[in-house]
Amino acid sequence: MGAPLASPYVRYRFTWLAYAMLAYFAYTQATLGPLIPFLRDELDLNYTISGLHLSAFAVGMVLAGALGNRFAQRWGRSRVFWGGGAGMAAGAILFILGHHPALTITSALIMGLPGTLVMIMVQAALSDRHGAHRAIALTESNVGAALSAGLAPLMVGLMQRIGIGWRGALVSGALAWVLLTSVFHSEPIPRNTTSADNPPSPPPNDPHVAERLPATYWAYWLVVFLSVSVEWCVVFWGADFLETDVGLSKVNASSLISVFFVAMVIGRFTGSRLSRLMPLGTLLLLALSIAIAGFLPFWLAPAAVINIVGLFFAGLGIANLFPLTLSAASSIVTPAQADIASSRITLAAGMAILISPQLLGALADKIDIKNAYGIAALFLIVAIVAVLCANRLAFRDQARQNRPNQETHHA
Numbered sequence: 001m002g003a004p005l006a007s008p009y010v011r012y013r014f015t016w017l018a019y020a021m022l023a024y025f026a027y028t029q030a031t032l033g034p035l036i037p038f039l040r041d042e043l044d045l046n047y048t049i050s051g052l053h054l055s056a057f058a059v060g061m062v063l064a065g066a067l068g069n070r071f072a073q074r075w076g077r078s079r080v081f082w083g084g085g086a087g088m089a090a091g092a093i094l095f096i097l098g099h100h101p102a103l104t105i106t107s108a109l110i111m112g113l114p115g116t117l118v119m120i121m122v123q124a125a126l127s128d129r130h131g132a133h134r135a136i137a138l139t140e141s142n143v144g145a146a147l148s149a150g151l152a153p154l155m156v157g158l159m160q161r162i163g164i165g166w167r168g169a170l171v172s173g174a175l176a177w178v179l180l181t182s183v184f185h186s187e188p189i190p191r192n193t194t195s196a197d198n199p200p201s202p203p204p205n206d207p208h209v210a211e212r213l214p215a216t217y218w219a220y221w222l223v224v225f226l227s228v229s230v231e232w233c234v235v236f237w238g239a240d241f242l243e244t245d246v247g248l249s250k251v252n253a254s255s256l257i258s259v260f261f262v263a264m265v266i267g268r269f270t271g272s273r274l275s276r277l278m279p280l281g282t283l284l285l286l287a288l289s290i291a292i293a294g295f296l297p298f299w300l301a302p303a304a305v306i307n308i309v310g311l312f313f314a315g316l317g318i319a320n321l322f323p324l325t326l327s328a329a330s331s332i333v334t335p336a337q338a339d340i341a342s343s344r345i346t347l348a349a350g351m352a353i354l355i356s357p358q359l360l361g362a363l364a365d366k367i368d369i370k371n372a373y374g375i376a377a378l379f380l381i382v383a384i385v386a387v388l389c390a391n392r393l394a395f396r397d398q399a400r401q402n403r404p405n406q407e408t409h410h411a
Contacts, residue, residue, distance in 0.1 A: 060112020087114025
C-alpha cells in the first residue's frame, strides 16, 4: 500500500477528451468482430480471409507501437493525436466503401495504425497531465473504453435490425470523431516534459544485464500471450460461432457478444478491489478458473441460453487476466528493466492478436468453427500450467531475496 495522495483527483477538459478519444478507438476496433458475419455473406469469404481483417488491424497496432514515439518526436503529440483520429475515421470510411476483401483488409490496416497512435498519445498525455494521479486516470479511461467496446456489437445489431445495415455502426464511430474534433479542436495536448526534480534514470553499466529478464517474467509473458489470444478469439469469432453453431440469427449473435464486454467491465471493477485483499498469483488462478468454467459451456452447451451464460462468466474471468499478469510481471523486474519488460509484454499482446484469431479461422475452414474453438480451451489449460510455474518461480525468487536479509539480521 502506497501513501495516500495529498490532493484530490481532478478531471480537466483534456481528461474528458482523452477518455472520449480512447473510447472512440475501442469502439471502432470492437466493431470488426460483430460485423464479420455480415461481411462474410456479402463478399462470400471463408474463415481464413475473414480473419485477415483482424490480422491487418493487429499489424497496424504493431507498427504504431514501433513508430509512435518517433512520430511524436517529429510532429508533436497534438498532430499525432488528431491525425491518428482522422486516420482511423478515414480507414473506417474506406472499409464501408470497399466491396472486395483486398480493400476491406487494407482498410482494417489503415484503421489499426493511426488508431493505435491515438491510444499511445492518450496514455502518455494522461500520465503527464495527472502525474501522481496517473493510475486513476488510466484506469478510468480503460473502463470507459471497455464500455464503448461493449456498445459496438449492440450498434452493429441495431443498425442491421432497423435497415441501415452494419456499415452504420462504423459511420457512427466516424461521426463521433467529427463531433469530438469540432468541440475540442482547440484543446492543447499535454507535452512530454522532464523536470529537474524528476530526471530520467541513468542507463545501467551493463546493458546486457538489463535485458536479461528472469525466467519468472517469461512465464508470466506466456500467460499474457495465451490470455489475450483467448480474449480475441472470443471477440472476433464469437458472433460467428453463435450464429453457425448455436443457431442464433446474425443480428442476435452480433448483439449478444456485448454480454462478453459487459462481463469484462464488471470483472475489472471486481478484480481491482480483490487485488487489495488477495495475492496476485492466487487471483490469477481464480480468474483462470472462472474463465474456463465459463468458456466450456459457451463452447459445448446444447442450449443457447447456457451458451450465453457461459460467455458471461468467461468474460468475468478473462477480464482480469491481462491486468493481473501485467502487474505480476512488472513486480519482478528491476527499475532498469522496466522499459524492456513493458515492450516485451506489448509484443506478447500484439502477437496474440495477430496470430491466434487467424489460426482459429484457418482451422475453422478445415474442421468447422466449433472444433476449431478447442484451441482456445487448450490455451486456457496451458495458461493455468504457466501461472502455476510462474507463481512457484516467484515464490522461489522471493525466498532468495529474503535469505540474505535474514542472514544479515542474524549476523
